[in-house]
Amino acid sequence: MADRETMPSNSVLEQLEEALGSPEPMCLALIHVDTDRATTADWAAVPEDGLSDDQAMLQAVQERLSGLLRRYDLMGRLGAEGFMVVFKTLADAQVLDSRLYVLYEKLSESYDIASCRVVVPVSMGAAVRWPAEDVNSLMRRADKALDAARRAGGKAPVLM
Numbered sequence: 001m002a003d004r005e006t007m008p009s010n011s012v013l014e015q016l017e018e019a020l021g022s023p024e025p026m027c028l029a030l031i032h033v034d035t036d037r038a039t040t041a042d043w044a045a046v047p048e049d050g051l052s053d054d055q056a057m058l059q060a061v062q063e064r065l066s067g068l069l070r071r072y073d074l075m076g077r078l079g080a081e082g083f084m085v086v087f088k089t090l091a092d093a094q095v096l097d098s099r100l101y102v103l104y105e106k107l108s109e110s111y112d113i114a115s116c117r118v119v120v121p122v123s124m125g126a127a128v129r130w131p132a133e134d135v136n137s138l139m140r141r142a143d144k145a146l147d148a149a150r151r152a153g154g155k156a157p158v159l160m
Contacts, residue, residue: 015074017135019086027087027096027159028138029126030146031107033061034154035081038120053113054081057120060111068106090128100126100157123154 019026035054058081065083069075074086085103090096104124110117125146129138141160149158 011076013135015076016084016086016138019074019088020129020133020135020138022088024088025090025129027090027126027128028142029085029087029100029103029124029157030078030142031061031065031083031085032123032146032150032154033058033081033083034121034123038118056113057111057118060113060118061107061120061122064107064111065103068103096126096128097159100124100159104157121154123149124157125149125160126157127160 016028035057038057062077062083065085066075069085072088074084074088076084078084087096087099104122107122107124108119110119112118123146125142125144125148127138127141127145145158145160148160149156152158
């Protein structure tokens, strides 16, 4: 969406700090893109240099993710193969759970990269903010959820 930017890590953290100042319920989701495990069913179409274009894969995931978020959600890159999403104004836990699963399913669909249909595995961990919780605590809990999702093979998002 045009009115939401993909912010560098420092800016995302600043936006997260600002969002925590609001009494609105919110959720922090961390997404890991496992470019090393990307696969394609059409091996004849794979370029000679293979599927090693990590940046093209990350760009494809970023574009899809951006299109799936609401205009007031925040998104940014986190580390070499990750994204951070702040879901603001949550209605209830069931709605959040549904949004996370839809997001995970859509991000797990194949991508057109270098004229190939490529499946790029993603893992997602999320944490809902507790009252008066600081950024470090929320990040730690979301990171634990992401670790749990990765250990489980990235089969589904993990919400803590």
